Amino acid sequence: MADNDTRAVMGRPEDYTVDGLLPHLALAEGPSRGAVRVFSGESQLQRYRRTFGGQLMAQALVAAGRTVEGSSSDRLVHSVHTTFLAGGDDARPVDLLVEPLADGRSFSVRRVRVEQDGALLATLQLSFQAASEGMEHADPMPDVPGPEGVPDVASALAGVPEPYAVVTLLHGPIELRHVEGNLYSGAPQPNPSQSVWLKAREALPDDPLVHAAYLLYASDYSILEPALRAHGIAWSDPRLRQASLDHAMWFHRAGRADEWVLHSLHSPSGSGGRGLGMGRMYAADGRLLASVAQEGMLRLKT
Amino acid sequence: MPALLPDRPEDAVAHLLELLDLREVGQAHVTVSGAPGEQETELGEWDTTVFVAPSQRQPHGRVFGGQVLAQSLVAAARTVEAIGGVERPVHSLHAYFVRPGDADHPIRFLVERSRDGGSFSVRRVQAVQYGKPILSMGVSFQAPADGLEHQDPMPPVPDPEDVPTLQEALGAELDERAAQFFAATARPIELRHVEGNVYLSPSKRQVARQSVWIRARAELPDDPVIHAAVLAYASDYPLLEPVLRRHGIAWGDRRLRPASLDHAMWFHRPVRADQWTLYQMSSPSAQGGRGLGVGRMYAADGTLVVSVAQEGMLRLKETDSLG
Numbered sequence: 188m189a190d191n192d193t194r195a196v197m198g199r200p201e202d203y204t205v206d207g208l209l210p211h212l213a214l215a216e217g218p219s220r221g222a223v224r225v226f227s228g229e230s231q232l233q234r235y236r237r238t239f240g241g242q243l244m245a246q247a248l249v250a251a252g253r254t255v256e257g258s259s260s261d262r263l264v265h266s267v268h269t270t271f272l273a274g275g276d277d278a279r280p281v282d283l284l285v286e287p288l289a290d291g292r293s294f295s296v297r298r299v300r301v302e303q304d305g306a307l308l309a310t311l312q313l314s315f316q317a318a319s320e321g322m323e324h325a326d327p328m329p330d331v332p333g334p335e336g337v338p339d340v341a342s343a344l345a346g347v348p349e350p351y352a353v354v355t356l357l358h359g360p361i362e363l364r365h366v367e368g369n370l371y372s373g374a375p376q377p378n379p380s381q382s383v384w385l386k387a388r389e390a391l392p393d394d395p396l397v398h399a400a401y402l403l404y405a406s407d408y409s410i411l412e413p414a415l416r417a418h419g420i421a422w423s424d425p426r427l428r429q430a431s432l433d434h435a436m437w438f439h440r441a442g443r444a445d446e447w448v449l450h451s452l453h454s455p456s457g458s459g460g461r462g463l464g465m466g467r468m469y470a471a472d473g474r475l476l477a478s479v480a481q482e483g484m485l486r487l488k489t
Numbered sequence: 490m491p492a493l494l495p496d497r498p499e500d501a502v503a504h505l506l507e508l509l510d511l512r513e514v515g516q517a518h519v520t521v522s523g524a525p526g527e528q529e530t531e532l533g534e535w536d537t538t539v540f541v542a543p544s545q546r547q548p549h550g551r552v553f554g555g556q557v558l559a560q561s562l563v564a565a566a567r568t569v570e571a572i573g574g575v576e577r578p579v580h581s582l583h584a585y586f587v588r589p590g591d592a593d594h595p596i597r598f599l600v601e602r603s604r605d606g607g608s609f610s611v612r613r614v615q616a617v618q619y620g621k622p623i624l625s626m627g628v629s630f631q632a633p634a635d636g637l638e639h640q641d642p643m644p645p646v647p648d649p650e651d652v653p654t655l656q657e658a659l660g661a662e663l664d665e666r667a668a669q670f671f672a673a674t675a676r677p678i679e680l681r682h683v684e685g686n687v688y689l690s691p692s693k694r695q696v697a698r699q700s701v702w703i704r705a706r707a708e709l710p711d712d713p714v715i716h717a718a719v720l721a722y723a724s725d726y727p728l729l730e731p732v733l734r735r736h737g738i739a740w741g742d743r744r745l746r747p748a749s750l751d752h753a754m755w756f757h758r759p760v761r762a763d764q765w766t767l768y769q770m771s772s773p774s775a776q777g778g779r780g781l782g783v784g785r786m787y788a789a790d791g792t793l794v795v796s797v798a799q800e801g802m803l804r805l806k807e808t809d810s811l812g
Contacts, residue, residue: 265779266751266800268583270611270627272604288625289587293778293802294750296587298625310603310613312585312625314750319778321804322736324697326773379639417639432609432629433581435753437781437800439774455641455785456757456793460608460634461580463755463796465783467773475774478781480798482581482755484608486636 207389208360211242212249212400214283226250226283230275238275238308240431241407243301245400247311250283251297252396255315262295262315263441264399269434275301275308293317325439325475326467333471334384334447337364344372361405362386370412370421379417380453383409387445401444402468402477403436410434410481413454414462426487432461435480442468442476450479460486499707501677504545506709508556509563509718511540511598519599537599540564544592552590554749555725557616557624558582559718564598565612565628566714577610577630578759579717584626584752594618608632640757640793641785649702649765649789652681662689667741678723679706687733689741697735698771701727703786705763719762720786720795721754729801731772732780744805750779755796765789778804 214226228246230238248267255262275281281303288296294316301309343365366382368375385405391397411429420427442448452466466479517539542560544552562582569577590596596616603611609631616624659667667689683700685692692699703723709715729747738745760766770784780803786795 265777268585268627268751268753270583270603270629272611288585288622291588296585296625307603310627312583312627312751314585316777316779319804321778322732322738322775322780324732324735324772324775326697379641414637414639418637420637433583433627435583435798437774437798439776439781454639455796456755457637457639458757459580459631460636461631461757462637463757465796478773478783478798480753480755480796484636486634 208242208245208401208404209389209391212245212397214246214250214253222287224254224285226253226285227280228283229280230277233277236277238277238281239407240271240309240434241404243275243281243309244269244311244407244434245404246281247283247299247301247309248313248400248403249396250285251299251311251313252315254285254287254297255295262317263395264438265314265316266437267311267313267403267435269309269311271309271431271433273306273308275303279303281308288312293319328449328469328473328475329382329451331366331382331449334364337366337384339364343369360388360401361408362388363408370415371423374419374421375416377417377419379413381413381416383450383452384447385450386447389445391443391445395441398442398444399438402442402448405444406436406450406466406468406479407431407434407481409450409452410464410466410479411462411483411485413452413464414457414483414485417454417457424487426489428484428486428488430484432482432484437478438476439478440474440476442470442474447471448476457485460484502705502707502709505677505719505722506715508542508545509559509715511542511560511564511567513567514539514541517599535601537601538568540567540598540600541595542598543595544590547592550592552592552596552623553725554586554752555722557590557596558584558626558725558752559722560596561598561614561616561624561626562628562718562721563714564600565614565626566630568600568602568612569610569630572632575632577632578713579756580629580631581755582626582628582721582753584624586624586749586751588621588623590616590623591618596623603627608634643767643787643791643793644700644769646683646700646767649681652683652702654679654681655686658682658686659689677706678703678726680726687730687739689739691737691739692734695735695737697731699727699731699734701768701770702765703768704765707763709763713759716760716762717756720760720766723762724754724768724784724795724797725749725752725799727768728770728782728784728797728799729780729803731770731782732775732801732803735772735775738805742805744807746802746804746806748802750800750802753798756794757796758792758794760786760794761788766794775803778802
C-alpha cells in the first residue's frame with residue numbers, strides 16, 4: 188500500500204522543489220517482451236519519500252495511450268481503474284508494462300503493471316474509445332464561488348509550521364484552492380462534502396492524453412479529503428494512517444487541465460478502516476469533464 | 490395474463506447457486522504470448538488457480554455480465570485463505586467486460602495472486618473463453634478493522650411491500666413474447682421498481698435516477714461470499730436504467746444497442762442478498778455513446794452496505810440494418 192506517513196522528517200534539500208509533471212510523462216520505451224510493451228519513467232521526489240499514486244496513474248495512462256495511438260490515433264481514454272499494491276521508492280524510476288486486453292471496432296482495453304525493480308506497485312485497467320455519438324446529459328455544476336474568490340494556498344498556509352505542506356501545495360504541478368478551507372493547516376469543520384478548484388501551474392501542450400493524465404494525477408490529491416473532513420480530521424493529525432487502495436475515473440468530455448477545474452467531492456461512507464471518496468470534475472463553464480472514485484485505508488492510531 | 494416465472498421461483502436461485510459453485514481444475518502457468526514470430530520471454534508468466542463453470546442460458550446467447558462478475562468474485566474469494574484464523578471479506582472489485590461471452594460454452598476463471606499483505610489480499614481474475622479474456626477483474630479483500638464511521642442516510646422511499654411486483658406492474662402490457670423472454674431469463678432476483686420499470690415502456694418522468702427494491706427469490710446459505718456475489722449479480726441488472734429513464738427509452742426499444750463496459754463495487758458493510766435491499770441509482774453523465782450509472786445499496790434498516798458504478802455503451806441504431 189502507498190503508505191503516506193505524515194510523520195516523515197524532512198531532510199533532503201530536493202524535497203523543497205517538487206518539479207513539474209511533464210518530464211515524468213516523457214517515458215522511454217525499451218524492448219517489447221512478447222505482446223507486452225515496456226516503458227519507464229522517472230519518479231517525482233515526494234516529502235514522504237514514497238512514490239505518489241497520482242504519478243503512477245498518470246504515467247500508466249500515457250504508456251497505455253502510446254500503445255493505442257499506433258493503430259488509431261483518434262481513440263481517447265474514457266475510463267481508468269487502478270489497484271494500488273505497494274509503496275514505491277520516490278528516488279527510483281518505475282517500469283510500465285502494457286498488456287493488450289482487447290482491440291475492438293470501437294474500444295481498446297489495456298492492462299498496465301507498474302513495477303519497480305521487479306516489485307509490483309500498482310495494476311491499472313484502461314479503456315479507450317473511438318469518437319461516437321449518443322445520448323447526452325450531465326448533472327449541473329454545483330453553485331460554488333469561482334476560483335478568484337477563493338484564497339490561494341499561499342495565504343491559506345501562511346504561518347503553517349510544517350514546511351512539507353507548503354512544499355507540496357506551492358511547488359507541486361497542481362495549484363489547489365479549497366473552497367471550504369484546506370485540510371493541511373488545521374482541523375476542518377466536519378462535513379462529508381467539499382469543493383476544490385485545481386489547475387496545472389504551467390501551460391500544457393494540446394495533447395488530450397496529457398490533459399487527461401494531469402486530471403488523473405490531480406484527482407488523487409483530494410479525493411479522500413471528504414472522508415477526513417466528515418470527521419473533522421486534518422492531514423497533519425499525528426494519529427492518521429492512510430493509504431490509497433484503488434481509484435476509478437471516467438472521462439466524460441475533453442477538458443483542459445491548465446484551466447480552472449472544479450473538483451466537487453463527497454464521501455458516502457466510511458467503515459472498517461476504509462473510506463470512499465467520490466468526485467466530479469467540471470470545467471469553469473460548467474461542462475462535466477469526469478467522475479472519480481477512490482477507496483482509501485483511513486485509521487486513527489490511538 | 491401470462492405468468493412471468495416458473496412455478497417454483499426458488500429453482501432460479503438454486504440454479505444461480507450451482508453456477509457459483511465453481512469447480513477448481515488445478516493450477517496453470519500462464520504466458521503472455523507474443524505476436525507471431527516474436528520471441529517469448531520469461532516475463533508475462535505467472536501461476537494461476539483455475540476454476541470452471543457453466544452459464545445461464547440466455548435467449549440472445551450472450552453471457553449476462555452480472556453472472557461473470559459474480560462467478561469471478563467467487564473464484565477470487567476461493568483463493569483467499571483466513572490468516573491467523575481471521576477471514577478476509579471482499580471490500581472492492583473493479584472489472585472490465587472486454588468481449589461478449591458465449592452462454593453455451595463453459596467459462597474458465599484464472600486467478601492470480603497479486604498481494605497477500607498484513608491487512609489486505611488482492612487478486613486478479615480473468616474469465617476466459619476460446620483462449621481470450623471476456624472479463625478482467627481486480628478484487629481486494631481485507632481483514633476486519635476499525636476506523637472512521639459515517640454514511641449517507643437512506644432516502645425516504647415506500648416499503649417494498651407497497652411497491653408493485655413485476656407481474657403486477659407489467660399487467661396488461663405483457664404479451665406472450667415478452668412473457669416468454671422473462672420466463673426464459675427466470676430471474677433469481679426479484680426487482681420492484683419504485684418509480685415503475687422501463688422494460689416495455691419508457692418512463693413517464695424523464696429523470697436520471699431511480700430506486701429499486703431487490704432481493705434473492707429464496708433464502709441463501711450463510712456464506713458471506715455468496716451474498717456478495719449475488720448482489721454483484723443483481724447490481725448489473727438495472728444500473729444503466731437511469732440513463733434510459735432520463736432519455737425516455739425502454740429496454741424493449743429495438744434501436745437500443747446496450748453493453749456494459751466496466752463495473753466497480755465497494756462493499757462497505759456485511760450484506761444479506763436474500764433480505765430486501767434498496768438499490769438507489771443515478772446517472773451523472775451520458776455522452777459519446779456511453780452513460781455512467783452510479784448506485785448505492787441500503788439494507789432495509791437504512792445501513793449503507795454497497796456503492797457501485799458502471800459505464801455502459803448505449804447507442805441507438807436508427808435503422809434495423811445489421812452491423
